[in-house]
Amino acid sequence: MSELPEIQLEETGSKGRYFIRLATGEEAEMTFTKVGEHQVIIDHTEVPDAFRGQGAGLKLVTRAVEDIRKAGKTVIPLCPFAAAQFRRHPEWADVLKH
Incomplete structure (x- = not known):
């Protein structure tokens, strides 16, 4: 890999x-x-098959969390994938909109 x-x-x-x-030319993205x-809303995460098994989705959400934290903002993860990652990463709770 x-x-x-x-x-x-x-x-x-x-x-x-x-x-x-x-x-x-294939792209994995998180909008x-x-x-x-x-405040930032994570709308959608899409990872084509070419990226499978490489953790691309998690890397995209992690980068967004880092940038949101640096900017002093909060996030609402409407995307089901992003919401699942927030449940798996309690260390991101500081940026989660309650």
């Missing part, structure tokens, strides 16, 4: 996404929406 390419971030207005693009100045 090879190392995944670097996670990239794209933002347009209130929307954004973290993504990993393989040399083949989000900014709500006001202090």
